Amino acid sequence: MDLTKGQPYLAIPGPSVMPEAVLRAMHRGAPNIYEGELIDLTYGVLSDLKIVAGTVHNAAIYIGNGHAAWEAALSNVLSPGDKVLVPAAGAFGHGWSEMAAGLGAQCDVLDFGRRAPIAAEVVAEALRNDPTHEIKAVLAVHVDTSTSAKSDIAALRSALDATGHPALLMVDCIASFGCDRFEMDRWGVDVMVAACQKGLMVPPGVAFVFFNEQAAKRRSEIERVSRYWDWQPRANPELYYQLFCGTAPTHHIYGLRVALDMILAEGLNNVWLRHETLAKAIWAAVEVWSSEGPLELNIADPDARSHAVTSLRVGKEHGTRLRRWCQDQAGLTLGIGLGMATEEDPNSDGFFRFGHMGHVNAQMIMGLLATVQSGLIALDIPHGSGAIEAAARVIAAR
Amino acid sequence: MDLTKGQPYLAIPGPSVMPEAVLRAMHRGAPNIYEGELIDLTYGVLSDLKIVAGTVHNAAIYIGNGHAAWEAALSNVLSPGDKVLVPAAGAFGHGWSEMAAGLGAQCDVLDFGRRAPIAAEVVAEALRNDPTHEIKAVLAVHVDTSTSAKSDIAALRSALDATGHPALLMVDCIASFGCDRFEMDRWGVDVMVAACQKGLMVPPGVAFVFFNEQAAKRRSEIERVSRYWDWQPRANPELYYQLFCGTAPTHHIYGLRVALDMILAEGLNNVWLRHETLAKAIWAAVEVWSSEGPLELNIADPDARSHAVTSLRVGKEHGTRLRRWCQDQAGLTLGIGLGMATEEDPNSDGFFRFGHMGHVNAQMIMGLLATVQSGLIALDIPHGSGAIEAAARVIAAR
């Protein structure tokens, strides 16, 4: 029997569920890209993106994905041969490092494994060991989408400050932007990258780089920044087309406008709180399931868990099977395990992830959990009972 | 805190959740209504509607809602002064009777209360008490959307047959069409009415009347049928515009085409089975909640329960409150209680309904139930524990 014929629910860690209103706004003929309403609309979007980022400094929008934002940000502050320090708490830390290497940087990776966030003190120690300031930047992923580890960026900043080292602090907020609390200026982040298809609820296609004056200064010292990646004209355009180094992503701008309106209407703090509460409901359920069986949260420390993506471990024989069951029997698509491969589990079959970013409410998360509950029963995976009630208590208590 | 900012879920007994593909098909410029693709498309829709109805006889589409279909069907077989017998198992039985009265018919209502289906034998008895065959038709609602009582139409036919009475059997399948098993020809139904916004998953606006040769013959004996309601040219048009007595409902036809494609691709039997399984999951959860508290299913006998709508009783102080909680705190909209008013509960505040018709899958239903679970906890409404796991076992067992 097939019980999937209804609204599909894509609960992967991006792209996320797009609001009706966003998709609706994008269903339109193209506007003029030289005159007319698009111009003001775009400047408004740029300005509101900064509010979400928590910065009064600079924002650049790139047509591109998260990897494009990675490369864009790096291209503005690194020259070939420069050294970067990359504390990695999952696959995306390593990924960013590889992008830097692709630009000719020397990358020192501090690997914090797959179950823990970045330890600020270890990073600081590495900087202290660089008295000649060869390290030009520290690349830190706020929430690593693979492990769902969330690192304490404010603490990292403090640790760096304590060393007196001038390396820039560059942060990847791709998985946390518009989901987990992040305050660029207050936390002292120099460069931040994000993208539109997660907390921002817009189809993939545009990405963002935010940078402060410290980073802008570094940019001015770089010998050469390629035209497409150059953030300077994008952030301070004299002509509209410079905002995008060419043709504007017209439809995405309409989508972003609606998404930002929704976020600002709800209130950024409320958005963060909603994600936090829903994440806690998820944790409550998983902890009950974990009490009598193989399923467990990848990150033990609640303070180090993302509010937007949750990585789970359940054992090689169960992970992919459970994920497939939810999709093929119930209409719920969960995220695959990523970056968790080992010799015994080369395809990360023991892992899967919940995406709960952006346009998510209580009934969706409760549906996700209750569907997984069904799958655990269907596949006879041992688990503690009462998980949904535990999650319901979190929802009920708010 | 507001946990509603995500995909809203409308779980009322119609309109139902519309598939993306249906809405997409309706998002288009109007087609020519005199020539071109619309013509064949419409005849195909008409033909496939008959498959869903289980008839090889006649189908007429009306621009209108369910009430329009009620009046249309009656207008073709009744003249003012004619008598009809209306066994009612809920508000919609009474409603259809009032439509008949509005056309000048004399209506004998057999009231089966609010918690039971039509008792075929009682109807038969009434016919036996009509030796002069003044009763021209029996109007039976298959599933009464107010009580969620489902009546056994095949049994009703047998009982009528046993009396030898020539009254037409007219059945309202508005809430069951494309959800609960219904076989017009095999069950001996003469006239059947349905609409598009429930099991057929299309925005409200068109309704259907199916009729067999017996009913067509009655139509030919009627002195006058108004032009708009006349089913004859609609079912057997010489010119395209006769199908709709004027301008075609162009966009609805595109929507119906997609919806019927989805139903036929899944297989009508599978559609019915899906609704049955999901209904059983709901019942399983409610039965657990009922074990220790005021919440209960309105219909005790499982055989008399709809697979597409479930009416619940929870006590005047809880019903509306629980419904509002689900909507205002979790993004789930449930149906209001309808036709359940009493002196003590003049606004039916002790009642609410789940709609689970059409485009529904396991993850949606599990989300609905787990959200109600949250509400029961939040509002401190006593209830048995383990409800979601009971529902999950039904889903898991299929």
Place this chain on the structure above:
Amino acid sequence: MDLTKGQPYLAIPGPSVMPEAVLRAMHRGAPNIYEGELIDLTYGVLSDLKIVAGTVHNAAIYIGNGHAAWEAALSNVLSPGDKVLVPAAGAFGHGWSEMAAGLGAQCDVLDFGRRAPIAAEVVAEALRNDPTHEIKAVLAVHVDTSTSAKSDIAALRSALDATGHPALLMVDCIASFGCDRFEMDRWGVDVMVAACQKGLMVPPGVAFVFFNEQAAKRRSEIERVSRYWDWQPRANPELYYQLFCGTAPTHHIYGLRVALDMILAEGLNNVWLRHETLAKAIWAAVEVWSSEGPLELNIADPDARSHAVTSLRVGKEHGTRLRRWCQDQAGLTLGIGLGMATEEDPNSDGFFRFGHMGHVNAQMIMGLLATVQSGLIALDIPHGSGAIEAAARVIAAR
């Protein structure tokens, strides 16, 4: 070669071109139909419809098409056997008469042929010949979509008033609503019917009946009005569902809301003026073509021409051919000739129509005309030259 692969342009006299914003508004999940935003939205639509109709009296919305509105209006003021006077200036006059006959009315048709509007004095004369006031209503079509004749309703009212006859004046504005100036109250119209798919720019599916107190009084004297057609609860509902006698046409209400917003933002007078100017551009072009060939406007008197639809005559061998050429070679769909059949031209092949109602601007109309220009050349149909420049002068002169 195929030059049609681009934006198709449907220039038939309804359904008309739907604005992007209207279709976008209708692309959404269904709302609750018992509570929430839909309720206020609907009352606002009802109220704004009256502004477009030019009445402060009553409005009823029906799920249905124009024929439904015809039958609805008649059902509220006629009883079987009542007599109506129907001055007809085209096929739709006759059509409305047939709907009345279908309800049991006796219809006296005054046929004004196919090339002229209603002559008010002739109607008045007929009323004077009815000293016993058997005629209960005069049914006049404002713009007959078949002939594109527009009748002077204010003059008709004056002529009727002069007779002292109490017959209601009922007017069909289906083709003129939101296009041609119409002022229900100021002109003394008792009942007016319209629909959504022409000047109102919304996909077919809802229709409107407006009525004043005189008509309401008549309604109260009628023995029986069927429930679905009864305008009383629709216009003065105690409960929301009475507005539509059952389930609301949810998506159409969202579409109407946007369409009415567009009309009111432009200003009703400006909407009328736009239609008038565009019509004059069309006439200017056709008059040039007519100067040397068979093509001509069906209605000679400019004052009797619709501003929303234009019927043309070109000779049996040319009409359908030209229409097909425009569609199959250029992507422009024109309206077929309707109600123009004669013995020599049984399929009205010598006729075609331009629809220019609702969402039409100068570039669309100029494209329509320039495409027809191409067709005249391609098919070697004799015609005067300079037509497009003549039309352009009208556009340029505004």
Place this chain on the structure above:
Amino acid sequence: MDLTKGQPYLAIPGPSVMPEAVLRAMHRGAPNIYEGELIDLTYGVLSDLKIVAGTVHNAAIYIGNGHAAWEAALSNVLSPGDKVLVPAAGAFGHGWSEMAAGLGAQCDVLDFGRRAPIAAEVVAEALRNDPTHEIKAVLAVHVDTSTSAKSDIAALRSALDATGHPALLMVDCIASFGCDRFEMDRWGVDVMVAACQKGLMVPPGVAFVFFNEQAAKRRSEIERVSRYWDWQPRANPELYYQLFCGTAPTHHIYGLRVALDMILAEGLNNVWLRHETLAKAIWAAVEVWSSEGPLELNIADPDARSHAVTSLRVGKEHGTRLRRWCQDQAGLTLGIGLGMATEEDPNSDGFFRFGHMGHVNAQMIMGLLATVQSGLIALDIPHGSGAIEAAARVIAAR
């Protein structure tokens, strides 16, 4: 009076008019990006893009605009310090050169002015003057969107071949892709760049780089290609995400699928022929207008004119005024003059452009022309008469 309230027509040289079906396909929830239908869909798109490009070699899709494709292509074949030869027939030639300079290349620009295409012999001569083969690539824009000059790429290839110089021939087909005949392999083009928002009829956001084995070899000799720009894994991915160096542009892929289906169903040759015929209709009209007034085609030689964009000159006092009139009075948006600034006309006010690329049919182009006709009259700009009839004769003659 405002005659713009209807379907707006955006006739700028990109973004172009998007087909309903493309926008509809993009109006959907996101798909899974790791498994499921998206995977095959993407590979099919990649393969069909090569058909449109006329190559059996390699294709890479980038989330980005045309400028991104420029930089991507250059990044795979140039190292800092390399020399490129850039024959420019308009602003975009210069633009591409600047992108190359931004990557550290030395650019020799051969400027062919603003009214003529690239002269192949001049380019060949420049290569002959480079006996040491310092020039690594010739960057030629097929159709320069600013001047609407179309250069003969096959002739350019022959001329290059005759020199025996090994420089790669890189061609920008952004404005001609899917509009003007282009045959990459047959014409001996090594690298070709294009984007989705013009002939491909999809909202801006993805761009394409095609390359042959010669270019792939050059890529393998380059010291370092940045990860995002590296075409190798995009064209020959081992894992799906490598196709896009990260998250896929999910919605654009659905749009591209429909657009390519439309192009292939029409037939690429027919698409080219349609653009050619419509362009000839435009030229015919403009030539008549030119006969008695200041308006003229920017490119005199028909063989050197684009079939997708037409640049016009009308004098500083008329250009912007005429363009604004069409937009503000008739609902037609034309393209601004680009790259035509002189001392006397610093804002290129004497220029404007017609975009006629992608989803364009005869009725649209005739509407464009007839609207401009209206504007010429309205603004009293001298012009020859009979222009629309001249264009109509082209359409009629096909």
